[in-house]
Amino acid sequence: MSEQDQSIYKQMIDTLGESENMTPKQVKILEAAIEIISEKGYYNTSTSEIAKRAGVAEGTIFRHYRTKKDLLASIITPVITKFSAPFFAEKFVDQVFRKPHKNFEDFLYAFIKNRFEFAKANVPLVKILLQELAFHPEIQASYKKVFAEKIYPAINNVLDYYKEKGEIKDQPNLSIIRLLAPTVLGFLITRFLLQPDLEWDDDREIRRTVDFIMKGIGKVGE
Amino acid sequence: MSEQDQSIYKQMIDTLGESENMTPKQVKILEAAIEIISEKGYYNTSTSEIAKRAGVAEGTIFRHYRTKKDLLASIITPVITKFSAPFFAEKFVDQVFRKPHKNFEDFLYAFIKNRFEFAKANVPLVKILLQELAFHPEIQASYKKVFAEKIYPAINNVLDYYKEKGEIKDQPNLSIIRLLAPTVLGFLITRFLLQPDLEWDDDREIRRTVDFIMKGIGKVGE
Amino acid sequence: MSEQDQSIYKQMIDTLGESENMTPKQVKILEAAIEIISEKGYYNTSTSEIAKRAGVAEGTIFRHYRTKKDLLASIITPVITKFSAPFFAEKFVDQVFRKPHKNFEDFLYAFIKNRFEFAKANVPLVKILLQELAFHPEIQASYKKVFAEKIYPAINNVLDYYKEKGEIKDQPNLSIIRLLAPTVLGFLITRFLLQPDLEWDDDREIRRTVDFIMKGIGKVGE
Amino acid sequence: MSEQDQSIYKQMIDTLGESENMTPKQVKILEAAIEIISEKGYYNTSTSEIAKRAGVAEGTIFRHYRTKKDLLASIITPVITKFSAPFFAEKFVDQVFRKPHKNFEDFLYAFIKNRFEFAKANVPLVKILLQELAFHPEIQASYKKVFAEKIYPAINNVLDYYKEKGEIKDQPNLSIIRLLAPTVLGFLITRFLLQPDLEWDDDREIRRTVDFIMKGIGKVGE
DNA sequence: CATGAATGAGGCTTCATTCAT
DNA sequence: AATGAATGAAGCCTCATTCAT
Known part of the structure; x- marks a missing residue:
C-alpha cells in the first residue's frame, strides 16, 4: 500500500x-x-x-x-480521495493479484492495517469527514461518486478473485461489503474517536477484526 | 421483547x-x-x-x-431511553434465561429483529440521535449513563450466560461488543439511512447478519 | 403628625x-x-x-x-400621596401654628423624625419611587402636581411664619428649600438605601441633621 | 483644579x-x-x-x-473616573496645602465651582450615571472602588487639615461627608436635571451653597 | 373572578461576507 | 495579497398582553 x-x-x-x-x-x-x-x-x-x-x-x-x-470542501475533498486512495485503480488491484498476499486473510490484514495507519495519522480529518457527511449534500455527492467509480469496482474485483479461489463464501458482493465495511469502520471509529484513551493492543485487535470477518465471510468452517 | x-x-x-x-x-x-x-x-x-x-x-x-x-433534548432523551429499552433490567435478562430462546443464535435473531422493528418505526428519531450525538456533550453524557448503567451490564450478563453454555468463544466481552455492535448498527444504518430505497429482503438480511456474527463469535466452527 | x-x-x-x-x-x-x-x-x-x-x-x-x-402607578401614586401627607393642607399648617413646637428647630426635628419613621416603614416603596421617577413621565407629572399644589404651599407657609418670628434668615423660600430638601432626603437615602447596614445612632444623626440645617438657615449665629 | x-x-x-x-x-x-x-x-x-x-x-x-x-459601561466608567478626577492623588491634596485657598471656605468655593463646571459640560453623562447607578451592580462596584480608594481618602485629608486649623467643627468625617455630599449633589441635580430651565444666578447660588455648608460645618458662629 | 396557553412584536446578538485601503 | 471595519440578514429568545375556557 x-x-x-x-x-x-x-x-x-x-x-x-x-x-x-x-x-x-x-x-x-x-x-x-x-x-x-x-x-x-x-x-x-x-x-x-x-x-x-x-x-x-x-x-x-x-x-x-x-x-x-x-x-470545508477543500478540507474534506482530499480526505475522501486519500481515504479511498488504495482503491484507486491499478495499485490496489495490482497488489491483490501480484503482491505477496498468499490468501484473502493476508490481504485483509494488510488492508486493515494500512487503513488503520491512515486513520491514526489523520484523526481530525476523519472526524470531520464522518461528522459533516450527513449535513452537506455536495460532500455526499462527491463521496458517492468516488465510491461508485473507484471503491466499489475495486472491492468487487478483489472479492470476485478470492471467491474464484474458493476463499470466500458465495454471497452477493454487496452483502459482503455491507458486513465488512461496518466491521472495519466500527473498529476504527471505536479505536480513534469513541475510546481513544483506552489502552489498546492494536495489533491484537486488528487480528481479532480480521479473524471475525474471516469466520463470517470465509469458507473455512464450512 | x-x-x-x-x-x-x-x-x-x-x-x-x-x-x-x-x-x-x-x-x-x-x-x-x-x-x-x-x-x-x-x-x-x-x-x-x-x-x-x-x-x-x-x-x-x-x-x-x-x-x-x-x-432537541426533549426529542432525543426518550429515544435514548427507548432505544435501549430491551436492555432494561429484568425483562431483557429474563428473556434470556427463561424465555424461548434455545440458543444464542435464536436470541440474537430475536434481538436484532426487535431492534430492526424499532428502527423501522422511528427512522427520523434514530437519524437525529445519530447525527447530533457528536455535537452535544449533554446528550453524550446522557447516552453514556444509560450505556454504563443499563446496556453494558445487560449485555454482559447475556454473554456470560452463553459463554458458560459453551456457545460463545472465550474473548473479553468488550471485544465481543466492539465487533457485535457495529455489525448490528451498520446493518440498521445502511438499511434505513444510507440505502432506504434499495429493495431489501429484510428477513434474509437479518439472517445473514446473525449468521455473520455467529460465525465470528460462536464456537461452532472451531 | x-x-x-x-x-x-x-x-x-x-x-x-x-x-x-x-x-x-x-x-x-x-x-x-x-x-x-x-x-x-x-x-x-x-x-x-x-x-x-x-x-x-x-x-x-x-x-x-x-x-x-x-x-406600577398603582404602587407609586399612593406613595407620592402618603409621602407628602404631612403637607396636606390644614393638618400640617395647623400643627405649625397651634401645636407644641415652640420654635423652628423643634418643628424641624419633629418633621424629620416623622418622615424618618415613614421612610423606615416603607423602604421598598420609597426605593421604587426614587428609582422609577426618572423614567416615567406620568409619574413625574403626578409628583409635580402634588408638589405644586400641596407641598410647596405648605412649606411656604411654614417658612414665612418662622421668618416673621425672626427664626429664619431672609432668603427666597425656593433657595431655602433647595438647601433643605437635599439635606433631609440625602440623610434618608444614605440611611436606608445606601448604607442600611451601618450601625446608625439614628437619634444623634437626626439631631445632627437638624443642627446642620439650623446653622445654615437660621439666624442664630448672626 | x-x-x-x-x-x-x-x-x-x-x-x-x-x-x-x-x-x-x-x-x-x-x-x-x-x-x-x-x-x-x-x-x-x-x-x-x-x-x-x-x-x-x-x-x-x-x-x-x-x-x-x-x-453602557464604556460610557459610564470614564464618567466615574473623570467625575472624581479632582480627588485623584497629588493634585487635589496639593491644592489644599500649597495653593491659594486661604481657608476652607475658599477651598469649598473653588471645589464646588469646579464640579459645577464639570456637571454643566456633561449633563447627559451625569444624568446617565445617576439614573443607571441603581440598576447595574457592576457599575456600583466600579463606583465603590473609586470612592473607597480615591475620593474618601482625599476628602479625609482635607477635612483633617482644616480641622487642625480650627476651621471645621469636630465631628466624625463620615458625618460631615454625609451632610456635605447631598448638599453639593442636590444643588447640581436641581440646577441641571430638575430645574434646568429656571433662570439661575449661578454664582449667587454657589455662594449660598458654600455659605450654608460653612455655617453648618464651620466653627465660625460658635 | 381566575386561568394559562398562545401570541407576535421587538430585542439583542452572531456571523458569513464585502470592500475600501 | 492582506487587512479589518462595516454590513445586514437571520437567529434565538423575552415578554406584555389577549382570550377561550
Whole structure:
C-alpha cells in the first residue's frame, strides 16, 4: 500500500503549500480550520475564530475560499480521495493479484492495517469527514461518486478473485461489503474517536477484526 | 421483547399528548421539529421554520421549551431511553434465561429483529440521535449513563450466560461488543439511512447478519 | 403628625384590601410587585415573575391592572400621596401654628423624625419611587402636581411664619428649600438605601441633621 | 483644579477618537448612545435605535461593544473616573496645602465651582450615571472602588487639615461627608436635571451653597 | 373572578461576507 | 495579497398582553 497518504493532516497541507500555490497564511488557515472544526463541528465554528487561531484577518480567509463551505470542501475533498486512495485503480488491484498476499486473510490484514495507519495519522480529518457527511449534500455527492467509480469496482474485483479461489463464501458482493465495511469502520471509529484513551493492543485487535470477518465471510468452517 | 416501544415517533408523542399534559400545539411542535431536524440537522433548522411548519407562533415554542436545545433534548432523551429499552433490567435478562430462546443464535435473531422493528418505526428519531450525538456533550453524557448503567451490564450478563453454555468463544466481552455492535448498527444504518430505497429482503438480511456474527463469535466452527 | 401613614408597605395594601374592593389575589400581586420591583427595578421585573411570586396566573394581573405600567402607578401614586401627607393642607399648617413646637428647630426635628419613621416603614416603596421617577413621565407629572399644589404651599407657609418670628434668615423660600430638601432626603437615602447596614445612632444623626440645617438657615449665629 | 476634564461629553469622545483607535463610526455610536440613553434611560433605548441615530448598521455596534451593557459601561466608567478626577492623588491634596485657598471656605468655593463646571459640560453623562447607578451592580462596584480608594481618602485629608486649623467643627468625617455630599449633589441635580430651565444666578447660588455648608460645618458662629 | 396557553412584536446578538485601503 | 471595519440578514429568545375556557 502506498505510504504517501500517511499523515495527511499536516503532510497534506505542507505538500500543497509547496507544490501548489499556497501562501503560508493559507496553510495556517487550513490548519486552524481543521483543528477547530474537528473539535466543535462546522456549525459551531465561526470564520472569525478560524481567523484568530490562524493569526490572520477575517478577510484573508475569503480571499482564498469563496465561502465558508468552500473551505470545508477543500478540507474534506482530499480526505475522501486519500481515504479511498488504495482503491484507486491499478495499485490496489495490482497488489491483490501480484503482491505477496498468499490468501484473502493476508490481504485483509494488510488492508486493515494500512487503513488503520491512515486513520491514526489523520484523526481530525476523519472526524470531520464522518461528522459533516450527513449535513452537506455536495460532500455526499462527491463521496458517492468516488465510491461508485473507484471503491466499489475495486472491492468487487478483489472479492470476485478470492471467491474464484474458493476463499470466500458465495454471497452477493454487496452483502459482503455491507458486513465488512461496518466491521472495519466500527473498529476504527471505536479505536480513534469513541475510546481513544483506552489502552489498546492494536495489533491484537486488528487480528481479532480480521479473524471475525474471516469466520463470517470465509469458507473455512464450512 | 416488549412491543410497547415500537413506533415511538408518532406514538410516543401521541401518548404524551394524552397521558402527560401536552397541549395539541406542543404536539405539533414536536412533530414539526422531528421532521425538519431529521431532514436538515439541528443547526440548519431555525425555530421560526419549526413554528411555521407546526402552525404556531414562534413564541409558543419557547413557552414549552426554554431553549432550542431543550427542544432537541426533549426529542432525543426518550429515544435514548427507548432505544435501549430491551436492555432494561429484568425483562431483557429474563428473556434470556427463561424465555424461548434455545440458543444464542435464536436470541440474537430475536434481538436484532426487535431492534430492526424499532428502527423501522422511528427512522427520523434514530437519524437525529445519530447525527447530533457528536455535537452535544449533554446528550453524550446522557447516552453514556444509560450505556454504563443499563446496556453494558445487560449485555454482559447475556454473554456470560452463553459463554458458560459453551456457545460463545472465550474473548473479553468488550471485544465481543466492539465487533457485535457495529455489525448490528451498520446493518440498521445502511438499511434505513444510507440505502432506504434499495429493495431489501429484510428477513434474509437479518439472517445473514446473525449468521455473520455467529460465525465470528460462536464456537461452532472451531 | 399623623400616624396613619406609617408602614404603608403592608398597611396600605391591607387597608385597601378591606376598605376598597381588593381580592386576596390582588393583594398578593401588589406585595409581590413591590418586593421584586424594589429589588430589581421596573424594567428588570417581568409580569410572569410577579405572577409566580404572587402565586397567581399571569392573566390575573391583567384582570386587575390594564397594563404593567398601571400596576406600577398603582404602587407609586399612593406613595407620592402618603409621602407628602404631612403637607396636606390644614393638618400640617395647623400643627405649625397651634401645636407644641415652640420654635423652628423643634418643628424641624419633629418633621424629620416623622418622615424618618415613614421612610423606615416603607423602604421598598420609597426605593421604587426614587428609582422609577426618572423614567416615567406620568409619574413625574403626578409628583409635580402634588408638589405644586400641596407641598410647596405648605412649606411656604411654614417658612414665612418662622421668618416673621425672626427664626429664619431672609432668603427666597425656593433657595431655602433647595438647601433643605437635599439635606433631609440625602440623610434618608444614605440611611436606608445606601448604607442600611451601618450601625446608625439614628437619634444623634437626626439631631445632627437638624443642627446642620439650623446653622445654615437660621439666624442664630448672626 | 485641572481643566482638562471639562466637557467630557463631546471632548472625551473626540479625544478618544483621535488618540485611541476609535473609528468615526464608533464615535458616532457613542454620541448617539449617550444622547438617547440620557433622554430615555438604558432600558428604554434599543440598540437598533442607537444604530439608526448613529447612521450605522446595528451589527456595527456589536463589533465595538460585545454587549449592550458593555456599551453602557464604556460610557459610564470614564464618567466615574473623570467625575472624581479632582480627588485623584497629588493634585487635589496639593491644592489644599500649597495653593491659594486661604481657608476652607475658599477651598469649598473653588471645589464646588469646579464640579459645577464639570456637571454643566456633561449633563447627559451625569444624568446617565445617576439614573443607571441603581440598576447595574457592576457599575456600583466600579463606583465603590473609586470612592473607597480615591475620593474618601482625599476628602479625609482635607477635612483633617482644616480641622487642625480650627476651621471645621469636630465631628466624625463620615458625618460631615454625609451632610456635605447631598448638599453639593442636590444643588447640581436641581440646577441641571430638575430645574434646568429656571433662570439661575449661578454664582449667587454657589455662594449660598458654600455659605450654608460653612455655617453648618464651620466653627465660625460658635 | 381566575386561568394559562398562545401570541407576535421587538430585542439583542452572531456571523458569513464585502470592500475600501 | 492582506487587512479589518462595516454590513445586514437571520437567529434565538423575552415578554406584555389577549382570550377561550
